[in-house]
Amino acid sequence: MSHTKEPHFEFMGPHGPIGMMLSLPLTVIGLYLVCNSNGCLHLAPFELPQFEEFLPQLFSWSALFATWGWLAFMVILHLVLPGTIMEGTTLSTGKKLTYKLNALSCFVVSISIAFGGSFVLGVLDIGWLYDNYLPLITASCITSIALSIYLYASSFGKGKLLVEGGNTGYPLYDLWIGRELNPRIGSLDLKEFCELYPGLTLWVVLNLGMAYKQYTNLGYVTNGMLLVNIFQFIYVLDAHVSEKSILTTMDITTDGFGFMLAFGDLTWVPFIYTLQTRYLVDNPFSLSTPMVIFIIFLQCAGYFIFRGANGQKDAFRRNPNAPEVKHLKTLQTKRGTKLIVSGWWGIARHINYTGDWIMAWAWCLPTGFGSIIPYFYVIYFGILLFHRETRDEHACRLKYGADWDKYCAIVKYRFFPGIY
Secondary structure (H helix, E strand, O other): OOOOOOOOOOOOOOOHHHHHHHHHHHHHHHHHHOEEOOEEOEEOOEEOOOOHHHHHHOOOHHHHHHHHHHHHHHHHHHHHOOOEEEEEEEOOOOOEEEEEEOHHHHHHHHHHHHHHHHHHOOOOOOOHHHHOHHHHHHHHHHHHHHHHHHHHHHOOOOOOOEOHHHOOOOHHHHHHHOOEOOOEEOOEEHHHHHHHOHHHHHHHHHHHHHHHHHHHHHOOOOHHHHHHHHHHHHHHHHHHHOHHHHHHOHHHHOOOOOHHHHHHHHHHHHHHOOHHHHHHHHOOOOOOHHHHHHHHHHHHHHHHHHHHHHHHHHHHHHOOOOOOOOOOOEEEOOOOOEEEOOHHHHOOOOHHHHHHHHHHHHHHHHHOOOOOHHHHHHHHHHHHHHHHHHHHHHHHHHHHOHHHHHHHHHOOOOOOOOOO
């Protein structure tokens, strides 16, 4: 598949991704340097903690080997453990790819080893993850960049299915977006694997490592640390239980696999999403009972919306006549498909994102209000969801044409009914 028409560019044009590829690794490293065991950034009055002593720790071979060992371990689990074989969506070639789905089994084995070996048996010091957090970030950045280069180079092989948005002829832009839709090594689908297996599981393992370090320091785990661990464990568990749903997402069906997804999966998610638990190691405190109740309410409300909306959408896609979704009102499109205009999806066009963002607040509030850094996640995530919603709207407008305008006239709001 070669580039045949004027490309559509995102991310501030064909050269915008250059800044993204430089700034994202620096952001992950920088967030550690401005929020470490010496203190955390304060805005009013402005106060920056000492970080010079951590610069010599930026790289270590042990962290690099640990990162590669983790990836190898997850690949072996995926290949060895039994799984369900499922077909993906129909490709532009008319074919469907098959996927081995066993993310839940791999997750359970990994977390059992981490939790059992540390908290139960006391033979595994996963507090090492806290002590080596910075070199682990660097090792993950190196690995993500190396994978991105491999993906770009291998996409020039014979018979590769390329995505239009990542086949622009601008090398750095295509490196960022990803040229190939479904890069594979044998039966291993690299994109689906990286989306769910190593990064998401490492997120939970890192959280456990932070909790274990706090337990080692204090002799107990604070209620805030416990809440964040439980909330994020449930979120990741939900993703693994719903693995088959990922096969119909834009990441799998539309986007190429390049730096954007590789870095996001392997580095950004595990090391940005654990900001809260790492902060609580250095700044432990106990939440009041009313605050705990409020945070649990937020988490439950966000999860109820998130899971309800996604579950309804997935059930409708599998079987529109299933008892749980056959009552839903729909808009018939000229493509022959239907758009849901009632239920969760009649409230807002991206109501699942609304629930996701509400949960983000529940993950950040347990850190208190001593610094803005632990709230980086909820701020960034809000921006990300807005950008993702913009991409979704653009893609749907191209896909459905005038029918999308009809849909928007029925479902008027994007995130928050009555507001936006």
